[in-house]
Amino acid sequence: MTVTITQHATCTFCGCVCDDIELHDDGVKIIKTKAACSLGTSWFLNHTAERLYPDALIDGKEASVDDAVEVAAEYLHRANMPLVYGLSNVTCEAQREAVSLAEKIGAVIDSHTSL
Amino acid sequence: MGGKVSCTLGEVKNRADFILYWGGNPAECHPRHFTKYTIMQKGKFLPEGRKGRTMVLVDIRETMSVKAADIFLQVRPGKDFEVITALRALVKGNRVDTALVEETGLKLEQLQDLVDRMKRCKFGVIFFGMGLSMTRGKHMNSAAVLTLAAEMNAFTKFVAMPMRGHGNVAGADMVLRWTTGYPFGVNLCRGFPRFNPGEFSTVDLLVRGDIDAAFVLGADPGATMPQPGIDTLARVPTIVLDPKVTHTSRLARVHITTSVTGISSPGTAYRMDEVPLPLRPVLKSPYPSDEEVVRRIIAAVDKKTAWLPRPETMSSGVA
Numbered sequence: 277m278t279v280t281i282t283q284h285a286t287c288t289f290c291g292c293v294c295d296d297i298e299l300h301d302d303g304v305k306i307i308k309t310k311a312a313c314s315l316g317t318s319w320f321l322n323h324t325a326e327r328l329y330p331d332a333l334i335d336g337k338e339a340s341v342d343d344a345v346e347v348a349a350e351y352l353h354r355a356n357m358p359l360v361y362g363l364s365n366v367t368c369e370a371q372r373e374a375v376s377l378a379e380k381i382g383a384v385i386d387s388h389t390s391l
Numbered sequence: 392m393g394g395k396v397s398c399t400l401g402e403v404k405n406r407a408d409f410i411l412y413w414g415g416n417p418a419e420c421h422p423r424h425f426t427k428y429t430i431m432q433k434g435k436f437l438p439e440g441r442k443g444r445t446m447v448l449v450d451i452r453e454t455m456s457v458k459a460a461d462i463f464l465q466v467r468p469g470k471d472f473e474v475i476t477a478l479r480a481l482v483k484g485n486r487v488d489t490a491l492v493e494e495t496g497l498k499l500e501q502l503q504d505l506v507d508r509m510k511r512c513k514f515g516v517i518f519f520g521m522g523l524s525m526t527r528g529k530h531m532n533s534a535a536v537l538t539l540a541a542e543m544n545a546f547t548k549f550v551a552m553p554m555r556g557h558g559n560v561a562g563a564d565m566v567l568r569w570t571t572g573y574p575f576g577v578n579l580c581r582g583f584p585r586f587n588p589g590e591f592s593t594v595d596l597l598v599r600g601d602i603d604a605a606f607v608l609g610a611d612p613g614a615t616m617p618q619p620g621i622d623t624l625a626r627v628p629t630i631v632l633d634p635k636v637t638h639t640s641r642l643a644r645v646h647i648t649t650s651v652t653g654i655s656s657p658g659t660a661y662r663m664d665e666v667p668l669p670l671r672p673v674l675k676s677p678y679p680s681d682e683e684v685v686r687r688i689i690a691a692v693d694k695k696t697a698w699l700p701r702p703e704t705m706s707s708g709v710a
């Protein structure tokens with residue numbers, strides 16, 4: 277087992293976004309953190325690179341990402357007033373794509389801020 | 392929140408000798424806020440660290456954060472706006488009715504003492520949490536606190552900052568602001584952005600059942616929304632992008648598993664003081680990133696006819 281050590285990793289679990297975390301990983305799991313608080317540590321240790329979930333689900337049945345993308349596009353294109361919601365646990369780059377999608381399908385776009 | 396009087400957490404660390412937390416419990420919700428950014432740090436102009444700073448906590452109940460505070464003010468639930476208004480009056484030297492203050496659970500002397508300390512400090516900061524911005528008064532409370540901070544600048548340097556929760560929610564505000572001009576709840580149904588909280592906010596749209604499809608990423612409204620809202624998500628076609636199969640995924644028509652932000656997918660996240668920070672993912676995920684999946688959905692939508700007439704196909708008769 278080779279352990280890789282990464283310095284200055286960023287924790288996005290809370291709004292502090294600490295960017296001074298040291299992570300030790302074995303390629304599949306993070307096995308140790310330094311500098312992170314208890315919330316951050318459990319967040320890092322709880323996510324792995326394992327395949328725990330199906331790639332995609334359509335009506336609850338396993339499907340390929342290609343098919344799921346097509347079905348999603350069909351639903352969103354057909355809708356008159358779709359909603360794009362969330363945006364909290366994703367990167368700014370993904371948020372920007374979401375705005376672009378919202379504009380394309382004529383949607384309302386909203387985040388946790390409105391709660 | 393355009394025009395708000397704020398600063399970065401680095402400035403707080405180096406300069407703030409007066410720190411007020413209102414309606415938040417950083418000890419448990421933002422565990423490193425005290426130690427990394429605020430009270431515990433030695434700053435450039437605060438060589439004494441904790442001893443050189445005053446920390447005041449305002450909340451409706453005693454939380455774990457009380458232990459870290461020099462002064463704790465317990466406000467009666469739902470009375471925050473009244474307290475802020477009384478503080479604003481005292482800052483300006485106006486008379487305040489003792490009986491009205493007492494309804495908030497505090498005494499006039501306590502508020503006067505707070506105002507005196509605020510005026511005496513060199514650099515003051517108010518961090519406000521969801522205990523202020525999500526309770527009675529909501530965004531009016533946030534606006535009042537921001538105004539209080541702005542008005543304090545007649546006497547000394549003073550700023551205010553919201554304590555943002557979930558990871559990159561600050562980034563969502565920023566991205567929506569720079570792309571549409573508004574921070575959240577933006578309606579693009581007419582092809583241009585319209586903003587009206589209460590009308591276009593998710594909880595209202597879902598509870599009224601106004602929408603006919605939902606695209607959810609980086610959230611689990613199926614676990615957090617009021618029941619009528621969850622019913623709407625189950626009724627309309629809902630599409631979910633998430634690293635896990637969530638409550639929302641279970642009532643959705645389509646779920647696509649994506650890699651975990653920051654652990655497997657790279658990108659940028661905004662800290663609560665609106666400083667963008669790069670993520671350093673360490674694990675290679677078997678799943679695509681949210682960014683990639685959204686881009687593929689856009690490509691698939693692009694193959695269909697546009698719902699909005701393009702300018703060249705519109706009739707030219709309208710002056």
Ligand code: SF4
Pocket residue numbers: 287288289290291292293294311312313314315316317421422423424
């Ligand atoms: S390490 Fe702790 S305080 Fe820092 S961002 Fe993560 S959860 Fe927040």
